[in-house]
């Protein structure tokens with residue numbers, strides 16, 4: 001079955017986007033990374049949240065801008081408001097919950113990995129027990145405010161296992177396996 005991966009860049013103080021969804025900091029620190037390239041190449045389908053879609057469409061070329069244009073494949077967008085989404089042939093809209101979304105993306109990935117985009121969406125995948133790996137690149141910046149990587153009051157802990165580390169210039173690359181409690 002496809003591995004489900006949350007691949008993201010994060011500021012040292014734990015934000016995946018700055019105030020007003022700014023991502024300039026990530027682009028300016030996104031140098032060469034063997035782990036990033038390997039992860040991108042392993043992904044067969046993307047499951048994204050509606051906020052990722054709205055921000056990426058308005059500012060970063062939408063689906064064509066994923067991995068700077070170096071990735072193509074099926075992209076699924078989760079939303080409670082499918083009727084508000086513009087008719088966009090580059091994405092498939094899903095609205096039947098996180099378990100259904102992961103299973104649809106897994107089928108589309110056809111044996112390759114599913115990459116998750118958007119912190120709210122990825123957090124749901126974690127809490128549903130469906131995330132296999134977190135691959136995070138820590139940028140040398142304190143953003144101070146923005147979109148948090150993970151967590152809200154009442155969220156319980158999830159154990160991780162560090163399986164790979166590296167660095168590319170100023171950025172620290174970390175790969176974690178999510179430890180699922182024994183069923």
Ligand SMILES: NC(=O)c1ccc[n+]([C@@H]2O[C@H](COP(=O)([O-])OP(=O)(O)OC[C@H]3O[C@@H](n4cnc5c(N)ncnc54)[C@H](OP(=O)(O)O)[C@@H]3O)[C@@H](O)[C@H]2O)c1
Pocket residue numbers: 007008009010015016017021022023026048049050051052053055056078079080081094095096097098117118119120121122124147
């Ligand atoms: N640093 C990085 O590498 C990186 C990577 C990707 C994105 N980003 C940034 O992260 C931000 C977006 O992330 P985010 O955490 O704010 O939001 P997100 O996860 O992209 O989207 C969350 C939205 O998706 C919809 N959604 C999520 N789960 C759903 C479900 N189970 N059923 C139906 N709809 C569901 C809801 O929208 P509705 O209720 O409105 O439909 C929800 O508010 C942007 O600023 C983006 O640029 C950063």
